[in-house]
Amino acid sequence: MPPRKGKVANKSANGGKGNEAVQDERLQAIVMTDSFQTRFMPLTSVMPRCLLPLANVPLIEYTLEFLAKAGASEVYLVCASHADQVNEYLENSKWNLPWSPFKVSTIMSLESRSVGDAMRDIDNRGIITGDFILVSGDLVTNMEFDKALEFHRKKKAEDKDHIVTMCLSKATQFFRTRSHEPAAFILDKSNDKCLYYQDIPFASSKKKSSVAIDPELLEDVDEFVIRNDLIDCHVDICSPHVPPIFQENFDYQFLRRDFVKGVLSSDLLKKSIYAYITDDYAARAESWQTYDAISQDFIARWCYPLVLNSNLLEDQTYSYESQHIYKERDVVLAQSCKIGKHTAIGSGSKIGEGTFIENSVIGKNCQIGENIIIKNSYIWDDSVILDNSMIEHSIVASGVKIGRNVTLEDGCVIGFNVTVDDGKTIPNGTRISELPVQKMPSPFLDDGSYTDEEDISDREQKHLIEPATDLVGEGGTGYIYESDYSDIDDEDSILDRVTNTLTYRIENLYFSDDSTSSASTKHRKRRTMSTTSMTTDREAEDGLEEEDEDFEKEAIATVERAMENNHDLDTALLELNTLRMSMNVTYHEVRSATVAALLRRVYHFIATQTLGPKDAVAKVFGQWGMLFKRQAFDADEFVDLMDLILEKVSKQNFEKPEFILFSALNCLYDRDILDEDVIYQWWDGVSQDPELEKVKTLTAKWVEWLKNADEESEEEESDESESDEN
Template identity: 70%
Template structure:
């Protein structure tokens, strides 16, 4: 009897251990993207270790997993695995008190997501539900909510194997530039019925959805979505690796696995979607790297911010206008550090240098009279005097000579040296040493370089060299050396890198080397007037500025007005920052207005933008609540509008500008903000009842303002009621 009791007790103990083990949440992190979009940098360092805002990409992913409550993380490494292992060993994630255990798995034979998942299955790593993510994920999403929904669906549907976490985006947002897709969901429960890749927006190619009617059986109503950012954040059951194992032709997570599961008559498994409004995206291309960097600096990922100092030894402090500086930064007295800029510890900035919308790494030596704008400078970079860097990336340990110009979209790889007086053409990628690639592509590139452009003087990359007729490897090598010397200068070090076929769009519709670069596109479809976290913002026909970013549409706007907007906003911001008096501030604005010959509408627009930036700063940094922030700023600076509007039509225009700018900014509760703004201006006698009523008649019926009209309607009704009561009291007094 005792033996049976002991056996039964042991069985119950094992069962209890199995239950506990199954409850542990595991994560599979694909550190290799199995792509070449970040070449030539990823020939030296894995993508997950490339810094975004001076923090390796893998850190964002691991921070997300830590907050998600993951207990065990497996890093699947296909290339540069030793670098990843070394990084983890030296990081906080290897400490005894780390929130989870990190295991580095060398999957050296893997060439795709499918190969990696089959390797996971062979190793028997998965014991329960797990999170599948890539090592370049940046998000502040509430994963606990997604996990709860996943568990509820698992209980209700025994065939449920995957929940895809997707984020909303505008149709042509650049985070969708490489992998746009269409999802069809059952509207009642968000079960995915169908998935299909769609052509890139740049191809202007039309496409159709061809769906088997049998897939719609039992579905009362479905919704088709092509406005989603797919960041490959999936909550998976243990069946997923086994399905990859059974289907050796599955290479891609979406186009093979998801589409195969949904269309399979044998598997009969279900995949669901979880759609969030939170900030969720991947640094999957240079374009998204650029967008995420700007959004992160502008605090769209809050509470994931740079001054949270995620890395050991980081000492970032946050200043107004989204400026971040670490300790031991040396700034010359005449240098200018402008908005949306971060500078790492040990960096030195010389006299007359201007840095704006840029990230500078640690221990950089930046000389005098240098202009860096919309660019990314990594660690240990040396830049000599009078150099200009425009919307480019300079990797670690690079040396740029004096009078160097990096044009839009330049990517300068690790350890490259650029000689003095050199101009790097638009969209050029340079590596320190040759990267193995297709010889035929090089011949095409060499021919194009030698025939397409006119001569450029000095040490600029000369493109009209003699026609290259290359038939063997020695001649190819000689041609590469010749082109490289022309490119980096006689004392420089570096070779031209041209993208492989994998960098191009599959349909070949996008011009080579343009789709995956930092290069600005003039085409409307590449222009984004929102941050990644913004969803419903529409393009405008004129150029405006939000509280955190510049909206850019090139549809007939004059340069003079653009320059005025920049200067006027800077003037008001400077006045607010330094607590100038209203008379001085208005004198500067009026002088600027007359010198550039613009209307008071432009003055009102710039003032509203600057004032609401200040409001947003107080709210975003949790210095003040929304109501207190509006009251504090407008009580001091609201009176400027009395000197910018002089009749009812101009005050109505002011109210319209305020309405649009609040909606542009994407406050959490725009109706609440607008109510307090208009109410404060009314209390200050800046807005009169007749102006408010006339304005309200023009906007109350406009559907695009429906999200904010409910609270404003109550406010306007209250004003009318108070006005009527006041009139009745006056009539009564007259009668008496």
């Protein structure tokens, strides 16, 4: 029986089944607060993932906001790990007040070790009375759920066997949150009925994948489509038949790879699953990379109207300024500190003289000293960072103290209440916890493999953590955390070990640099000011830079859409020119964005093993290099184009950048976009930066070959001329 308003019920006993008469009037929701994974260790050894802050707001708040807007009337939070913390949080939250939009209950499912176990527990309790929403507690979305529910009810009326509607979000190959758990959905093109589901290996795994489907599943299907461009955030609208199916199949542990795949391939169940595909923003903080990506997206207002200055928590007081800067009240900023774009600062925090912060989130009551650099990082509440330290692309949890002259290199995770002594450097990808983490809380590894109790016991013995005195110093406190993959060397585990760290930078995967959505098919609305913003001196100085960055993102997205959807050149040129004129930028910026987009496309083909380097360059530059014909009009501009190609090839992290540069320039030369005189002019003035020497090696030989061929041609013409005169 659901709890009364104003009281969170601790569901330790079976609920009643006496509410079936009103099942159509209520929309229930089941929230999985436990991920049943170890991806956020060692932080999740102290706090459940759903309570970790994203942009200074606990993750569960985003999920509950979504359910409130979706019209849920009853919400059940299934708690396994740290269940007491979840229950306590809810009891003290706005969701437990009499005017809460729904009744909220916690279900203590302490024995559950997977989604399958949790669903079987729910079935045993008998609390489901009708259709319900199944989500995880780490969802961030602005989805218009009414449309999804309407789709579900329509399909249910048409198909009596319909039991689940999966809500999926469109994404291009550049969408960062798509990268963690790629999958292929085979859908009936006429009605979006799901015919088959299959996991896809990561592009970096170097495994070739294929879809093997039983032909019988395609009977009576006129036309089907294979979709691997969808973000699956595990937002499902389920019928009451779903929990009993888990009950009948104890080997179903995972929602997609077991339940969905099993239902679709079963000859006995004969049940239907449909896909509702939306353009709205939807993502799960299911890994360090997606946490990073969603944080940047949320700060950049991609989830509008769900934004930070809507102040989801009752005690928040955020105001919004241009360049996506958010500040709460009682923030103290020194006169000479600089707060860069895409930054949020919580109340009570103090920033010292000469400190620079950009693309970062600072929590409440943080003490940031003088001459500190913080970039692309997340500093949680009550942390202290002393003078002259540098933090790059890292997470610093609550209660941490960082000493003077400390460097946190790319991808560090500093756990709750850790202390780092003065003058220390924490290497790339290091994870440190306050106390030793000695055992794995789940028998499921991050790659989904199951391990028995004996294996767990073995790993517990191997993972007795030693004090990290060498790293944190004599005056520091902390232990190195090594994940459960440290002793496993199979290819999947190595890959997941790499992707489960902030060090695995998104831009190296050929995705957008700042926003996971910048290459989405959904057009971006430029937002630089709002009714709550205030003009500062800094904004006037940085306005031009912001406009250039906005143009670059929009232009790259335009070219990427053209390539992905195979638009004709004239359409792509028209869109680019319209964008150029609307933002009043030069053709140099247009060329720069086009080069970046083309090289990212090349990188994608190579990284996914779709094409080899030579064929990838030929395909992309052969077809889309003609864009430069309308972007460069004299020798100096073509020289600038070649400089841009050299610069961006060197930054794209190709395995053999020298071959990519040579192939790209040679392709443009073969298509008469570049001629010899321009190439020689560029080569005579090309950058002599030592870092570019390797990139230019093959091009140097190519230019020398062109000159020799040119000279031989001139000699032949001279000989022919003399022969004619004689």
